[in-house]
Amino acid sequence: MGTQELSYLLLGLSWTLGLTAIGFAGGIPFGIGIALMRVSSNNWLRRPAMAWIGLFQGTPLLMQLFVAYFGLPLLGFNLPAWAAVAIALTAHASSFLGEIWRGAIQAITKGQTEAALALGLPDRSRMFDVILPQAFKISLPATVGFLVQLLKGTSLAAIVGFIELTRAGNIVSNQLYRPLLVFGVVGAMYFAMCWPLSWWGRKLEQSMSKGANK
Amino acid sequence: MKLDFSVVVDAWPKLISGTIGTINLAIAGMCIALVIGILGVAILRAQMRIPTLLVNAFIEIIRNTPFLVQIYFIFFALPLIGISLNPTATAIIALGLNGGAYAIEIIRGGVESISKGQTEAGLALGLHKHEVFFYIVLKPALRTIYPSLCSQFILLTLTTAICTSISAFELTYVGQRIEGETFRSFEVYFTLTMIYLVISFLTMGLLNAIGRWAFNYPQR
Numbered sequence: 001m002g003t004q005e006l007s008y009l010l011l012g013l014s015w016t017l018g019l020t021a022i023g024f025a026g027g028i029p030f031g032i033g034i035a036l037m038r039v040s041s042n043n044w045l046r047r048p049a050m051a052w053i054g055l056f057q058g059t060p061l062l063m064q065l066f067v068a069y070f071g072l073p074l075l076g077f078n079l080p081a082w083a084a085v086a087i088a089l090t091a092h093a094s095s096f097l098g099e100i101w102r103g104a105i106q107a108i109t110k111g112q113t114e115a116a117l118a119l120g121l122p123d124r125s126r127m128f129d130v131i132l133p134q135a136f137k138i139s140l141p142a143t144v145g146f147l148v149q150l151l152k153g154t155s156l157a158a159i160v161g162f163i164e165l166t167r168a169g170n171i172v173s174n175q176l177y178r179p180l181l182v183f184g185v186v187g188a189m190y191f192a193m194c195w196p197l198s199w200w201g202r203k204l205e206q207s208m209s210k211g212a213n214k
Numbered sequence: 215m216k217l218d219f220s221v222v223v224d225a226w227p228k229l230i231s232g233t234i235g236t237i238n239l240a241i242a243g244m245c246i247a248l249v250i251g252i253l254g255v256a257i258l259r260a261q262m263r264i265p266t267l268l269v270n271a272f273i274e275i276i277r278n279t280p281f282l283v284q285i286y287f288i289f290f291a292l293p294l295i296g297i298s299l300n301p302t303a304t305a306i307i308a309l310g311l312n313g314g315a316y317a318i319e320i321i322r323g324g325v326e327s328i329s330k331g332q333t334e335a336g337l338a339l340g341l342h343k344h345e346v347f348f349y350i351v352l353k354p355a356l357r358t359i360y361p362s363l364c365s366q367f368i369l370l371t372l373t374t375a376i377c378t379s380i381s382a383f384e385l386t387y388v389g390q391r392i393e394g395e396t397f398r399s400f401e402v403y404f405t406l407t408m409i410y411l412v413i414s415f416l417t418m419g420l421l422n423a424i425g426r427w428a429f430n431y432p433q434r
Contacts, residue, residue, distance in 0.1 A: 054411075058411045058418075059372065059407045059411050060372040062378075063386070063406055066407075067403050067404055071403075071404070074217075148277075152279070153280070155282045156376065158282060159282070159378070159379055166282055166283055166286075169283070169286075179290035180287065190280055190283060191274075191275065194277075195278045198274075
């Protein structure tokens with residue numbers, strides 16, 4: 001494998017990172033929205049959030065990519081491939097992050113809510129100043145875990161035809177006829193990106209369980 | 215914009231056989247995953263240095279690389295070591311290896327959740343060794359890990375969609391064939407999405423019902 005092939009793979013890698021960043025960045029605001037809707041006592045907010053989560057966690061990411069890729073143009077949006085993929089990844093991330101953060105919000109003891117109410121804090125302040133900062137800390141390991149999941153998930157854009165790291169690997173492997181070498185390198189590149197994240201997530205989890213046992 | 219689902223609906227016999235293919239892949243993959251999971255935990259508990267290192271390396275590699283890259287790698291690697299299998303069998307092996315890495319973690323958590331005092335209490339009450347293992351160690355451990363194993367199974371079922379990339383016979387592969395014949399991309403994939411949704415909901419309901427029936431005894 002020469003420098004030319006390697007630089008092609010690195011170009012694909014940059015797209016993988018880009019897609020992950022867009023999906024994650026987009027997933028954060030929508031995920032917070034989904035989580036807040038999901039813990040709401042209003043049925044008209046809670047039910048759609050439950051349906052949204054069920055829809056994206058009950059279907060393969062690959063299908064979500066296909067439906068966005070072929071469905072968005074039908075709705076009249078003329079989007080480049082990367083945008084369709086990014087929209088699908090954002091929606092996917094919002095449902096998973098929403099569910100993670102829903103769990104974290106509900107893990108905050110009721111006493112905190114009651115204390116905030118007793119102090120006469122308004123609803124907004126109770127959620128954003130008391131509950132969410134604590135929930136954020138609890139949810140961090142799972143959130144980092146999902147980031148790894150999302151990074152790996154971007155490889156499916158290859159099946160839709162978008163050239164990111166895996167698709168670039170496919171193309172190079174077809175040119176060189178050395179699939180094991182190429183996919184070994186591609187796998188090592190993914191590992192180099194995901195493993196530090198996984199390690200960080202595990203560290204966070206360990207330090208948290210230490211704190212809980214004190 | 216004009217949608218035409220009739221061509222997809224007309225292909226229902228193919229969709230059903232594809233659905234069965236997907237379920238077969240998931241079940242076969244899960245069986246291999248459970249075997250790998252139990253073996254892996256046994257090796258880790260033996261606490262020998264090199265085998266432990268190998269199992270941990272296996273877990274880290276599988277968990278930190280995409281399934282698509284793993285399945286390509288296995289697809290091209292098996293023939294080189296003299297094993298030629300059809301795509302569906304290759305897909306089952308890939309699913310099993312992938313699920314196995316996660317199963318090791320889940321089962322290890324279950325085994326570690328049983329405290330030693332529980333075994334000793336069982337023995338002190340005069341239960342036979344086998345009874346202690348089945349009723350006091352295995353059943354509570356299974357109950358602890360059952361929810362995680364169920365969601366792992368659902369995840370594995372959804373992962374089977376990726377096996378279309380090596381043309382294993384399953385629902386997405388069938389869908390892509392129908393798409394190639396009819397050019398109704400959106401209709402095909404929308405229908406597939408709904409079928410997957412039904413599969414995962416029914417599986418979840420079934421597994422929950424089994425769980426309620428199998429672990430129907432009071433806790434504490």
